[in-house]
Amino acid sequence: MRVWAEFEKGARLRHIGHLDLMRAMQRALRRSGTPVSYSKGYNPHILLSFASALSVGASGAHELMEVELREEWTLDQFFTQMNAALPEDLRILRCGRLPDGASPLMSRVAAAGWRMKMIRAEDETALLPAVSDFFARDIIPGQRKTKSGMKDVNLRELIEKADILPDGTIEMILSQEEGKTCKPSMITDAMKEVLGLAALPRMELIRTHLYTRDARGQLVPLEETL
Amino acid sequence: MIDPNRIEAILEKVQKAPRYTGGEMNTTVKAWDSVPLHYGFCFPDTYEVGMSHLGMKILYGLVNQEDWAVCERFFMPWTDMMELMRENEIPLFSMESRRALCEFDMIGFTLQYEMSYTNILAMMDLGGVHLMARERTREEPIVVAGGPCAFNPEPLADFIDAYMIGDGEESTLEVCRTILQWKQSGADRMACLKALAGIEGVYVPALYDVTYHEDGTIASFSPNCPEAPATIRKRVVVNLNDTYYPREIPVPYTEIVHDRIMLEIMRGCTRGCRFCQAGMLYRPIRERSIARLLELAGSLEKATGYEDISLSSLSSGDYTCLAELIRELFKRFKEEHVSISLPSLRIDSVLKESLEETQQERKTSLTFAPEAGTQRLRDVINKGVTEEDLIEKVTDAFEGGWSSVKLYFMIGLPTETEADLDGMVDLASKVIRCYFEVPRDKRAKGLRVTVSASSFVPKPFTPFQWEPQDTQEMLREKQAYLKERLRKVKGVNFNYHESGTSLMEACFARGDRRLGAVLLRAYARGCMLDGWTEQFRFDEWVQAFADCGLDIGFYAFRRRDRNEILPWDMIDAGVTKAFLWREYEKSQCAEVTPDCRKGCHGCGIQRWKGVCHYAGVGRV
Structure with missing residues (x-):
């Protein structure tokens, strides 16, 4: 069973x-x-x-x-x-x-939903506008670990969705498809680079859902299909 | 309570954060104000080491059973964590409620190993507790200590308020109750110390005065108040079946050194090896019944989900019905994929049958501890094991499918000569020959023989307590000699330890109260986590001794006179000085003392009425 x-x-x-x-x-x-x-x-x-x-x-x-x-x-x-x-x-x-x-x-896993939230309100005030610009870019320069070492990638292609909610929470859906897997650390590393910061402020990180693709190719939470 | 956010912020930066996060299955959290007595149990080493320790699990469960007390755990943080805690002014906090060490009513250190002493200072320092016992205020915790090293309490006398000598199951709750009564009484700290001194097995160093001769030896040692007894008798659990044993133990998330159920099948040992402090301290031998062990194993397995049970004792092979116990355990857990392991296997135990049963699960390497290379030296140390025993058992093991054997030896034993070192090489070669004598199709591939030589450290309450330790030069020479000779024996892997650690261990094992100053000095010079090779700073220790005007050689390399007052003479550990001296004299002419189950040697433990089954038996 x-x-x-x-x-x-x-x-x-x-x-x-x-x-x-x-x-x-x-x-x-x-x-x-x-x-x-x-x-x-x-x-x-x-x-x-x-x-x-x-x-x-x-x-x-x-x-x-x-x-x-x-x-x-x-x-x-x-x-x-x-x-x-x-x-x-x-x-x-x-x-x-x-x-x-x-x-x-x-x-069956095609993507994962993530929620990031900066712990301190002052960090949000200072950084969220830049974070918003970061996600709006056409090209988000990032790196991916492959068998032959680090490889440059456009993270844009791996981000299915990114939003900043009114309370400051950053919500993302990142690809988990073969050869296109994107970890949240790849996003935060790129963010650090683009924003020109030595380190990002402390953030809470939650994986909210695992997603699968339905018959029409739409992402749906995997647990809802079970 | 410490702001959780401040703790979380540093946890993100440390290595192995799960060491500090708590929340493990079967840990106990009680609302702080719901109990009047808060006991902080401190293991002066890292989480991985401390969580592997059976005694802590016993006492943690014992105290938490009481509705008037809570016991929470503290471990020594690793250096990265310690730095971050200092930087952020976060005190050492408990695993359960994350409260600072100084908020507890009492804190207890278990003394398993001399090289953990600086960790005790570091933990108190980080926890906001005054290091010097006499400087502590009424609001600060009462600091207690126990465990094997407490049998020579003197090197830590400046820092510990009270020691519990002997089996902790016996005295812990009495000590807790006394501290609770004192806390509620409003009397001063000294009143608490004096009340504690009235408990059997408790030693309160502040209540004793020491004077010294000009040559540094002790001139007098005596109580300075009527409440302090002249001698402190160790506490002894009479019947292991009736005493407390936990039915659920914490299950860590992260891997620890011994990540399994430890089933203590017996306490004590009847062999009488003359170098072995545990064998003397834990007398008499007491066994748990098979029925009780099966019942405990069942409860523990159900409560933890562990997939491994190890039988724990000083000499598991001596358990009266070992084969039956193992058979029963196998039967009980056959369906549940639990493996049973025997850790301290002696080579002279009748174990062939049991060996065949353990191998059903998996074949790890087998460990044998002949300790010395020749029969003469084995007789000196009373290791009642012969070469024939070893060869027979090794052959059995090779025929049974093992191919990896570890041989444990000591160097620097009293009366050792070059012939004894040659004996080790000879024994290793014979073990290898044994392997090749087993037909190729019947033996497992990949022979590996590891010869491990540790340096002998003379310990209190052993027949060798008067003996000098070999100097570092002597030990290094012996190591080099063995290395050279074993290099030529194909298939042997030789291990030994840097002699600096053994030297410091020797100083503190038999040290007096003046060493408190050395500990403080060494800690100030940055010594910590000294049991970890990469952290041990020998030069700083040497400097600390020099700074305090004390001589390492006095403590380590000096032969004590028979009549000398030894720092631990006020402790009655069961074995008498007269017995130890008799054993010492016999060692000098390589005369063996048989296992006490074959006849009582009057070691002294018979003075505790009814605890030793072999007391007075067949007295010769």
């Missing part, structure tokens, strides 16, 4: 990296009594995968994972027992059954 779960990675855990988070989730699965399946072989591990790795520094509002169970299990049990077994900074929000043969969540 395959189960998907939408979960929240709280702000306190934003320094926890992908592998540590995977381990925490695996241990929670074990604590919860969920009948998980293990891989075969020398070092058996729980068949768990996240739809997308969330980098250090960010919290996640609607993250997604899928896990393979070795026997039938009710979604109610999964939800209740997992939340009882998780620390308070990790919460299961929803869960459901993935049909056998359905493509892995990981393969």
Whole structure:
């Protein structure tokens, strides 16, 4: 039985990296009594995968994972027992059954939504106009790490959407498509460069959603399609 | 409480931030004002080391069980974090409520290793607590300490208000209650110290005076008030089955040194190795029953989700029904993908059967500790292990599919000669021969033999407590000799440690109260995290001794006279001085003392009624 779960990675855990988070989730699965399946072989591990790795520094509002169970299990049990077994900074929000043969969540992710907010109001007053200009540029010079080293790219092509909300929050949708993956650090590095700053002010960073493309090619939150 | 925003701002700049963020599964957060007593448990090393320590998990759970107390954790920040904290005037804060160290009613340091002493100063300094005990105000925490190094409390006497000697499960809550009563009484700090001195096993250094002879040795040591007992008897847990053991332990997010369930199967050791301080301090031997262990393992596994359980004790191979215990554990956890590991494997334990069971999960390298290269020297140190034992066990291991073996030795042991060093080389060569004698199709590929030689440090409450340590020149010469000879043995990897650390360890292990000044001086000169090779600054330590007019050689290289007053003489650790001296004399003629389960040697622990099952048995 395959189960998907939408979960929240709280702000306190934003320094926890992908592998540590995977381990925490695996241990929670074990604590919860969920009948998980293990891989075969020398070092058996729980068949768990996240739809997308969330980098250090960010919290996640609607993250997604899928896990393979070795026997039938009710979604109610999964939800209740997992939340009882998780620390308070990790919460299961929803869960459901993935049909056998359905493509892995990981393969469906096309983009990710991000929310950035400067911690201090005075930084916003000073910088937001320039940030707004930054996103309005036709060419946003940036760099992407590839197998053969750093490569210049026009970040414009990787940004699906960028807005500044009235409260100063910067909202972006960045591509996660093969060969076009854009991390928020690529944006902030470029911003630093273009704005001529030695360092950007402290910002809160949240991944709000993972997006997939619907039949018409439109970006929709992946969890809404499940 | 410290402004969370200020903490968050520096966390973004440090390496390994999860060391400082807390919120781990099974940690306890209580509303600050809901409990009258706040205990800050301090591990004077980094998070990764401290969170691997079983004693901390026991005491953390023990105190938090009480509804009138809360225990929160503190660790030593790494240098980058410390700099940022200083720069931003953020005090050392607890993992749970993020309150400053100085806000707690009591703080407790566990003393596991002498080279962590400067970290204690750094943590108090950063936490806003006066370093010198006598300068602390009534509002400041009472500073307590325990653990194996507390058995010689004197080097830290200037800084610690009270020591708990022996098993912490016994005294911790008594100490907490006494401090709470004092806090509510309004009496002065001295009243608290005197009340603490009335608890069995508690040593309060301020209540004792020391005088010295001109040659630097101690002339007198005595209590300066009627409340202070002349000797302090260590506390002993009588029955491990009845004593507190946690059923849930914190599960860190980030990887730590020992990231698994530690199941303490027994405490104490009956072997009587003469160099081993733990073997003397943790007497008598006490076992947990298989039923209790299975029950604890079940609870812990359920509460943590850990995939690994290690059996912990000084000598797990000596557990009476080890094979049965392992079998039962395997049976219990077969479906749950839990692996069971045995950390301190002795080579003379009947373990073949158990070995075959552990390998079902995975084959890591096997560790053997012959400690010395010849039978003569092994007899001197009473390491009751023979070459035949070793060869037999190594052969079993190679036949069982292991190909990686570690051999632990010590150099600088009393009476050591070149022949003993040659013996190590010889033993390593024989181990390699063993491997090649196993038919090719039956042995695993990739032979690796690691020979590790640590430098011997004489410790209090051992038969070698009167012995000089080898000088650095002598140790370096021995290391160079071994390196040269082992270079020619194919398949051997040789490891040894820089002698400076062992030298400082030797000074503080057997030091007196005057070393408090050296610690302060070394800390002022920037010494910290001295247990980390890259942070250890030997020259600064040498200078600190010189600045204080104290001689390193006096502490490390001097043979103590039998009648000398030793700095730790006021502590009754169970083993008597008479027993230790008998053992010392036997060592000098390479005479062994058999395992005490084969007959009681009257070490002294029999004075604690009913704690040692072997007391008086078959007395020769």
